[in-house]
Amino acid sequence: MALVEATTERIVAAEPERVYDALADYSGTRGRVLPGQFSEYEVREGGRGAGTLVHWRLQATSKRVRDCLFAVTEPSPGRLVETDRNSSMVTTWTVTPAGAGRSKITAVTAWQGATGVGGFFERTFAPKGLNRIFDELLANLATEVEQPAG
Numbered sequence: 001m002a003l004v005e006a007t008t009e010r011i012v013a014a015e016p017e018r019v020y021d022a023l024a025d026y027s028g029t030r031g032r033v034l035p036g037q038f039s040e041y042e043v044r045e046g047g048r049g050a051g052t053l054v055h056w057r058l059q060a061t062s063k064r065v066r067d068c069l070f071a072v073t074e075p076s077p078g079r080l081v082e083t084d085r086n087s088s089m090v091t092t093w094t095v096t097p098a099g100a101g102r103s104k105i106t107a108v109t110a111w112q113g114a115t116g117v118g119g120f121f122e123r124t125f126a127p128k129g130l131n132r133i134f135d136e137l138l139a140n141l142a143t144e145v146e147q148p149a150g
Helices: 015-023 029-033 114-147
Strands: 003-014 038-047 055-058 066-075 079-083 090-097 103-112
Touching: 003 114, 015 029, 015 090, 015 103, 015 114, 029 114, 103 114
Parallel strands: none
Antiparallel strands: 003 103, 038 055, 055 066, 066 079, 079 090, 090 103
């Protein structure tokens, strides 16, 4: 099995702490910023950062639906790691400063892909599709955090 990886980045006009807090808020912000490919969103434990257990279904393509149950950890400041208990998928979110009042959000998702011809197509097309989905998620998050606080 080959590792498949997708990386999506976005610069937002908000302080890193505000961006990270919104990203780690599974009980509020995260559910609001998910694009239409996500359904059945449910926080099962926790709700903020480490210790959260969150479920959703991801409709990656018309035929490809993943039932995900992510356990969340915070291994270092500015970093959230979502590990799917139903597959080998792991998404690492990193928020870093990008100049005065700006932040860079990076999402790296990796999983063990199929082998053979199916694996070739997965490695070729799945990252592009996931990047489109995560780009929309990050655009929604940017809209949320770039609003004035309060």
